[in-house]
Amino acid sequence: MKKIRVNYLIILLFCLSACGKIEYTKMESPAYLRVFNNFTYNLTVENKNEQFPIFTMLIEPKFDGSGTVTGAEVIGDFLDKRDYYAPPYPSHIGNSTSVFNPEYPGKENVLVGPILNGFDLSSWAQVPSGKRRVMFVYRPKSEVPFLQLPKQLRSKVLVDTVLNLEKGEVFTLHLLQKDFNTRENGMILRQEQFHKIPLSDSLVYVNIYNMSSKGFWNANAGFKDKFERMGMLNFGIKDVMNVYYSLVNYDQGQGQWFDRAVNGHNKAFMGTIHRDTESSKVHPYFSFPVFADAGSNNISTKIWQRFFFLPPGNSLENYLHYELYNDNEGSFAIVNCFENGLVRPFADWGGAAMLPNLLVNVHSGTHNPQTFGTVNTLEIVNGKVFLTTIQRKYAPPVY
Structure with a gap:
């Protein structure tokens, strides 16, 4: 009988624990924050004395008597260089192959944003609102958590400032290099507006920033890292550039893809961008239709986008000759979103930078796939281009 009583006791304790009250974490009146590390350089013989560009973010840091950081209200550790593509969902969560994080919150298991005015904010973290002290501190590339590092490795500060993170607002913070020659560094805090402006479901939106360092485009090419997928953009672009775009459809025939531009959307002028590492102003959004194919019952499309960059006063056609590419460092670049x-x-010979399509094709409802318009940001930083895509909520698949 004794054995039976013990088993009943175990069952009772299990039932009580299973029925116990679950405590949910909640943050009162949060702001929503996403952070990108835009430093693009690798350490070489020429810059071996620089700090490796990996950081720890501290919101409302705490210190001991000697001034060493001992904690913070929010800690975002292992903030590594950003990925070329920040998709419209938190793709990094659950990725345990490495502790290093290409953005914040990224892999961090923290409270994230809600669906706000139809936009999915699950890639933004909830953070305490109001005026907050925010620090970014260099850390070594090791898997040791920041607070377990020796004191001398917790003292090299990139940024120490007070930010006003207004309640309910959406912010994107960029760490970047402001001057390529002096190595001056800093940050930009952008208060996003996409969730506040009237945007159509049938249009795609994109805005573009050049956040390259002062002096990058005209620096000696030997000081610039090269990445095959960036093509001509490896050289950087000049400080003032006009932007043109083409919407490209393609037909499959004879085993090859044949490109054809959409009428009225071929090498069309979008606007002018200026290099800027200071302003937090949101750039205007340019839009174009989704153009769903009639053959798909107007549900989906394979259209992709091509962007051209060249200085004002120049003819785009003059640059679209292969023999001119290598003579125009900083004066011409192409970005394919394919x-x-x-x-x-x-027929792309390799001179264009490569990014994913701005259109999102997913299984939604009974449609597989269905094409959705998105809100996008292209950011050019020192010979690289990065894409952030934001998606409205769509119906889950019905099987």
Whole structure:
């Protein structure tokens, strides 16, 4: 009988624990924050004395008597260089192959934003609102958590400032290099507006920033890192550039892809961008239609986008000759947004930078796939281009 009583006791304790009250974490009146580390350089013989560009973010840091950080209200550790593509969902959460994080919150298991005015903010973290002291501190590239590092490795500060993170507002923070020659560093805090302005479901939106360092584009090419997927953009672009775009459809025939631009959307002028590492102003959004294919019952499309960059006063046609590419460092660049950004479209000789399509094709409801318009930001930083895509909420698949 004794054995039976013990088993009943275990069952009773299990039931009580299973029925116990679950405590949910909640943050009162949060702001929503996303952080990108835009430093692009690698350490070489020329810059071996610089700090490796990996950081720890501290909101409302705490210190001991000697001034060493001992904690913070919010800690975002292992903030590594950003990925070329920040998709419209938190793709990094659950990725345990490495502690290093290409953005914040990224892999961090923290409270995230809600669906706000139809936009999915699950890639933004909830943070305490109001005026908050925010620090970014260099850390070594090791898997040791920041607070377990020796004191001398917790003292090199990139930024120490007070930010006004207004309640309910959406912020994107960029760490960046402001001057390529002096190595001056800093940050930009951008208060996003996409969730406040009237945007159509049938349009795609994109705005563009040049956040390159002062002096990058005209620096000696030997000081610039080269990445195959960036093509001509490796050289950087001049401080003032006009932007043109084409919407490109393609037909499959004879085993190859043949490009054809959409009427009225071929090498069309979008606007002018200026290099800027100071202003937090949100750039205007440019839009174009989704153009769903009639053959898909107007549900989906394979259209992709091509962007051209060249200085004001120049003819785009004059630059679209292969023999001119290598003579125009900083004066011309192309960005293709095609499929997943890892393959090149047909007849692309390799001079264009590669990013994923701005259109999102997913299984939604009974449609598989369905094409959705998105809100996008292209950011050019020292010979690289990065894409952030924001998606409205769509119906889950019905099988």
